[in-house]
Amino acid sequence: NAGVTQTPKFRILKIGQSMTLQCTQDMNHNYMYWYRQDPGMGLKLIYYSVGAGITDKGEVPNGYNVSRSTTEDFPLRLELVAPSQTSVYFCASTWGVDTEAFFGQGTRLTVV
């Protein structure tokens, strides 16, 4: 049982490049989330999904996009990256309501 798997762990991009952060969970969770974590700022919700085919914006969606074609996968697409997107990104999944959320190990992204 792998839990939540995020790839890559580290990445350096140049301004204007694009990339996809991968997130996969094997717990059959309906709810999945993408957060970014900046120093001293906690976790800010980028996008979330309550099931396959359904996605919704969180607090800070600009510059990002997601899809949820299967229950297992919830990739985060970054287009034309900017230095402001330098952050640590976490994917999480849960059954919802009163159950534990499981987190990936994070992706540290630097935009130069």
Added chain:
Amino acid sequence: GDSVTQMEGPVTLSEEAFLTINCTYTATGYPSLFWYVQYPGEGLQLLLKATKADDKGSNKGFEATYRKETTSFHLEKGSVQVSDSAVYFCALFGNNRLAFGKGNQVVVIP
């Protein structure tokens, strides 16, 4: 929208001291409340939870009580150890979202 507020600033204390981290929330309805812990270089892990008013969550000597009247879920531990040094996040689940506070860095000095 639903949100969580944690007390400002890091917390530094000596081993065996009493720890309190304040957390208050704003929500429509009755959210589930959580405390998560993050160790350096890792993702978050669930520490404890409470799903309804007056519930007390507890784990590893940590406790928190869901107080609807004060909309609070303060984290406490009677005697901290160096191994408790980490970042602690208060969170709620409401309206399909899992929302987190800013987190508090806790440093326990031997």
